[in-house]
Structure formats: structure tokens, C-alpha cells
Amino acid sequence: MKPHVWIIDDEPGICASLSLALKKEYEVRTFGSAVPALALLERESCDVVLLDLKIGSENGLDVLKQLKANDSHIAVIMMTAYGSIGSSVEAMKNGAFTYLIKPLDIDELLIFIAQAVEFRKLNEQVLYLSDALRSQGHYDKIIGESEPMQRVYGLIDRLKDVDANVLITGESGTGKELVAKAIHDAGKRRNERFVVVNCAAIPENLLELEFFGYKRGAFTGASQDRKGKFELADRGTIFLDEIGDMPINLQSKLLRMLQNKEFTPLGASDTRHVDVRVIAATNRDLKAMIAEQKFRDDLYYRLNVMNVRVPALRERLSDVPLLCEHFLKQFSTEMNKSIGGLSAEAAERLMHYDYPGNVRQLANILEYAAIVSPGGMIGVKDFPEEMRVRTEHSEGQSVEEYLCSTTLKDIERRAIEATLRKNNGRRDQTALDLGISKRGLLNKINEYGLS
Ligand SMILES: Nc1ncnc2c1ncn2[C@@H]1O[C@H](COP(=O)(O)OP(=O)(O)OP(=O)(O)O)[C@@H](O)[C@H]1O
Ligand SMILES: [Mg+2]
Structure with a gap:
């Protein structure tokens, strides 16, 4: 998505020439007066505004205040033909990003716009990070050198730079989120955001707001524009965690969004297009859920282009x-x-x-x-x-099951081994613990070849 730059100036020549200079890198709109711009801001968002200090009879300072009231993160660059320091200082006090004196130097303007876009992005980043910090801890690196983990690393390596959707599966607590983050951090999108959406935790009626965002005034309590997770993740990665816990009617909405990567924030009139990489994770058996009609198979195939299974x-x-x-x-x-x-x-x-x-x-x-x-x-x-409580029996078995499926000799041997270990090899204490004579213990140790 190109950043949106709006130009508000009553001189058509300025609007036309600036628009020409900017349109390669930015989505540009021009306005000969502030009223339609302010009206449109109710429905669409904009990143940077180039604002004339005097637009016909309108006072640019008043417009600045209204713009900032509408969206406090919007970056406004004031343009003044008068070089009147007083008004410029006043503009800065009211939250203008900077001011430039006409005639504008286009190279200088381009630098300031790029900085303003960055500034806005950072502001959003702060908002987003404070959210993210609250919802999750920091990320550790993945620990483990076993063969099954080597296979996971190999997959991460192959997946990191392609845009194919990835489904990460594995039991709870195996490190699926770490793997998702590692794919993002190792790949070409690493300088953009990794946005986590916990699909299990979104109330059904808020899904659209969460994913697509909203415009100020779209509903009672929407006092600021709020970008949805998809827009925040633009050029980065969106991580759909606990995807198997998403109610089936929401699955179809998500599928539609994934199919065209286009959406409209609530209360907005423009359609936005995003470039996001999708990584999903679940500890559920989605195949089984499909059979029970609890998970849509079309969504499954869309998400599971590549699969990473994190071993238990x-x-x-x-x-x-x-x-x-x-x-x-x-x-x-x-x-x-x-x-x-x-x-x-x-x-x-x-x-x-x-x-x-x-x-x-x-x-x-x-x-x-x-x-x-x-x-x-x-x-x-x-x-x-x-x-x-000692659980030295085969994996997944109860003590009862272990006892029923093991020979008495084996049970005896393991009891002696374990008790010796506990007592650091001291035989008299071990004999005492096991309720046999020291002589008897020595015989058993020889019999089983323990030392
Ligand atoms: N290989 C690992 N090295 C270091 N820490 C790990 C590793 N695997 C998991 N962890 C840690 O264990 C915890 C659980 O990991 P994570 O949240 O990624 O699991 P998950 O598979 O997403 O689980 P769930 O299905 O319950 O969401 C985290 O604190 C994570 O940092
Ligand atoms: Mg998880």
C-alpha cells in the first residue's frame, strides 16, 4: 500500500505540480479547500497532509487543529508563502510536523514527506507495541539441537523468503509461536511487523473490527481511527494463532479476506489492499475437525500450503x-x-x-x-x-498399566536401580529402603549386573 498524501491548497498550479512530483511514490489527493478534505477524512485515512497556511479565506491553523482532532497521528506539513515566523511557530505548537516556505524545493519536500510517513509509522508502532507488550512476553530464541528440531530449522530456512501460507501444527507448548516468529525474523519481511491475532480470543462480533479496523465515528466509542491487524501487518506477517478455535462462521469471513487480500475498514468508503504473509498455528487436528464439519476444508487448504510440525x-x-x-x-x-x-x-x-x-x-x-x-x-x-512422584515407566503409561505389562524381574531390577541412584550407591540404606537384607541386595545386584 502506498502512503496517502493529501494536498490542501487553493492554488490549482501548486496542487497539480506537487501531485505530479509525488504520485510515483504516494497515493495523492488534492483539495482546493479544506471542507471536502475534512469531510473525506471521516471516511478515509491519510498519512501526510501538505497544508497551505492560507487557503482562500480559510485559516490553515484552524484546519490543522481540526485535522489533528480527527486523527492525532496524522503528519501535517505546513506550507507558507509568507514566511511568517509567528504563524509557523503557532503551527508547530499545534502539532504540525514541520513547515516549509514557498516556493517549495521538491527534493527537500520529498525528504520531509518520507520522514513524516516514518514518523506516523513509528507512532502507530508505539501504540501497537504497547498492546503487544501487554499481551505477550518477549520472544526467546528456539533452543534444541535434536534431530527433530534440525528438521524444523531446515523447514524454516526453506520457508523464510517465500510468501506461501504456512500452517504450524504441534501440541500445546511445543513452541509454535516461536517458530512463526523465527520464520518472520529470518525472512525478507523482518523489518516489518509480526502481528499476532489470537483467533480463539476474539469475540464473534468484533472480528471485523480486529482484522479490518475502523474509522473514527463508525460506532459509539470510536473516537480515533484504528487500523486493523491486516493493515498493521502490511508488508509484514500476520500470525493467526489458535486458528482451530475460530468459530466456523468467522472462518468464511477470514477465507474471503485471504482470497483477495482486500478489505474496507468499518465506516470507511475506500477498499484497501494489503501485502501480508499469513502464518497460522493450531494444536488441534484440523483434518479431524473437517470431518466433523467444524473446520472449513477450503480454509484449511488455503492455510496449509506448507506445513511445519513442531515435535512434542x-x-x-x-x-x-x-x-x-x-x-x-x-x-x-x-x-x-x-x-x-x-x-x-x-x-x-x-x-x-x-x-x-x-x-x-x-x-x-x-x-x-x-x-x-x-x-x-x-x-x-x-x-x-x-x-x-516417581514416574519412571514407559511414556504415556499409568503406573497400573506399567505394572501389568512388565515382568516381576524387570520391576525388581528397576526398583533396585532407582533406589541405589537415590541413595548415591549406598547399599545399606538401599537395602533398608527396599526392606531386604544387605546380603539379599548384593545377590540381586550381581544377578542383574548392576553396580
Ligand atoms: N524450543 C524452545 N526453546 C526455548 N523456549 C521454548 C521452546 N519451545 C517453547 N518455548 C517456550 O515455551 C513457551 C510455549 O511456547 P509457545 O507459546 O511458542 O507454544 P505454542 O506451541 O504456541 O503453544 P500453544 O499451542 O499452547 O499456544 C514459551 O514461553 C516459549 O518461549
Ligand atoms: Mg501458541
Whole structure:
């Protein structure tokens, strides 16, 4: 989308020559008087206004105030034929971006307009970032060197510079959002915005406002123009998170938007076209949802041009140590605590857990431990309840299931192994814990080849 520049000047010659000079880079409109411009601003938005200090009988300063009242982020460049310093100072006080003295130097004007566009963008960025900061934390880099993660990195690499839509799937807490952000950050759109939309959290009647934005006055309470997420993401990436949780009637609206990448903000009269890359994510099984008619198959095929499946943590337990190191470092900094690391037993227990909540759960366990621990090494005693109970049986099985499907010998061997480990190899304590004689324990150790 080209930035919109409006020229308000009663001299047709000025309007025509400026329009000619600007129209290559900007969407230009000219007005011989302020009234129609102000009227149109009710329905359309504009980034920069070049405003004459005297438009016929109209006073440019009054127009400036009205423009700013309508859209406080609009950048207004005053043009004056009189070089009257007094009015120019007054204009700056009322929020003009700058003022230029006629006759205008076109090169200089182009520089100021470019700066004004940037200024407006930054202003919006601030608004957007303060929103984003409130709604989500900062982004960490992706940790993990396991083979399944290498495959993910390979995909990110191949996807980053193409514009194809991407669907990221994977269980909750596996890092789908991190992957989406990584695709954006590594690719050619990295200097533009990465706009997150949580599709599960948008009330049905607000979807259009959220995606497409609105004009001031479009409804009660709309006191400012507000750009929708699609417009904010122009030239960047829009991340449609939790896409599987979007109600089916909204799915069709979204599909329509994705098909033509055109939309009209509520209360506006102009259609806007955007260039956005779409990345969607879900932890749902969309194929199954399609079968149940809860997800539109046409939307699915539009989003799933490329698929990235983020593996569950239990499929890449070899990444656990690196993740632990990363999170412990993060938490000790945040909590200003000196945490030395994990005891051997604690580390071992983390390696033998199946993490239904994936990386998020591991982070939560370690955060809990970091809070509870007085400092120094973190032990099993610092873990939350679910981790203190031993779960050394195969993934996804209950203790009951494990016991029913394992030979007594095997159960015995594992009980001895685990107790020895807990007691750091001390045999008398182990025999005591297991309720057998020391002699009996030694026999078993030999029998099973433990040491
Ligand atoms: N590989 C990783 N390296 C570092 N941190 C990670 C990794 N994967 C996930 N995390 C962290 O775990 C948390 C959950 O990740 P994220 O929000 O990306 O998961 P998700 O797959 O989007 O989950 P959900 O489906 O619940 O939305 C975040 O705090 C994220 O920073
Ligand atoms: Mg997520």
C-alpha cells in the first residue's frame, strides 16, 4: 500500500505540480479547500497532509487543529508563502510536523514527506507495541539441537523468503509461536511487523473490527481511527494463532479476506489492499475437525500450503538438558538468585518424564523449582508435586498399566536401580529402603549386573 498524501491548497498550479512530483511514490489527493478534505477524512485515512497556511479565506491553523482532532497521528506539513515566523511557530505548537516556505524545493519536500510517513509509522508502532507488550512476553530464541528440531530449522530456512501460507501444527507448548516468529525474523519481511491475532480470543462480533479496523465515528466509542491487524501487518506477517478455535462462521469471513487480500475498514468508503504473509498455528487436528464439519476444508487448504510440525518434547528428550540450562539461566537472572544447576537425580528425573505440556511445562516446573529453592543446586525436593512422584515407566503409561505389562524381574531390577541412584550407591540404606537384607541386595545386584 502506498502512503496517502493529501494536498490542501487553493492554488490549482501548486496542487497539480506537487501531485505530479509525488504520485510515483504516494497515493495523492488534492483539495482546493479544506471542507471536502475534512469531510473525506471521516471516511478515509491519510498519512501526510501538505497544508497551505492560507487557503482562500480559510485559516490553515484552524484546519490543522481540526485535522489533528480527527486523527492525532496524522503528519501535517505546513506550507507558507509568507514566511511568517509567528504563524509557523503557532503551527508547530499545534502539532504540525514541520513547515516549509514557498516556493517549495521538491527534493527537500520529498525528504520531509518520507520522514513524516516514518514518523506516523513509528507512532502507530508505539501504540501497537504497547498492546503487544501487554499481551505477550518477549520472544526467546528456539533452543534444541535434536534431530527433530534440525528438521524444523531446515523447514524454516526453506520457508523464510517465500510468501506461501504456512500452517504450524504441534501440541500445546511445543513452541509454535516461536517458530512463526523465527520464520518472520529470518525472512525478507523482518523489518516489518509480526502481528499476532489470537483467533480463539476474539469475540464473534468484533472480528471485523480486529482484522479490518475502523474509522473514527463508525460506532459509539470510536473516537480515533484504528487500523486493523491486516493493515498493521502490511508488508509484514500476520500470525493467526489458535486458528482451530475460530468459530466456523468467522472462518468464511477470514477465507474471503485471504482470497483477495482486500478489505474496507468499518465506516470507511475506500477498499484497501494489503501485502501480508499469513502464518497460522493450531494444536488441534484440523483434518479431524473437517470431518466433523467444524473446520472449513477450503480454509484449511488455503492455510496449509506448507506445513511445519513442531515435535512434542517427549519426542526429543535429548533437548531437555539444553532447555533446562536456558530456563535456569533465565529464571536466576529474573529472580536475582544464584542457582547452580540441577542435582544428578533432578536432572535424571527431568529426562524421564513425558511432558504432556511440552516445553511450556518444563519451563513451569523449573520456574517453580527456582522459586522454591533457596539457591544453589535444585533437587527433586524443589519440584512440584507431579514431578516428585516417581514416574519412571514407559511414556504415556499409568503406573497400573506399567505394572501389568512388565515382568516381576524387570520391576525388581528397576526398583533396585532407582533406589541405589537415590541413595548415591549406598547399599545399606538401599537395602533398608527396599526392606531386604544387605546380603539379599548384593545377590540381586550381581544377578542383574548392576553396580
Ligand atoms: N524450543 C524452545 N526453546 C526455548 N523456549 C521454548 C521452546 N519451545 C517453547 N518455548 C517456550 O515455551 C513457551 C510455549 O511456547 P509457545 O507459546 O511458542 O507454544 P505454542 O506451541 O504456541 O503453544 P500453544 O499451542 O499452547 O499456544 C514459551 O514461553 C516459549 O518461549
Ligand atoms: Mg501458541
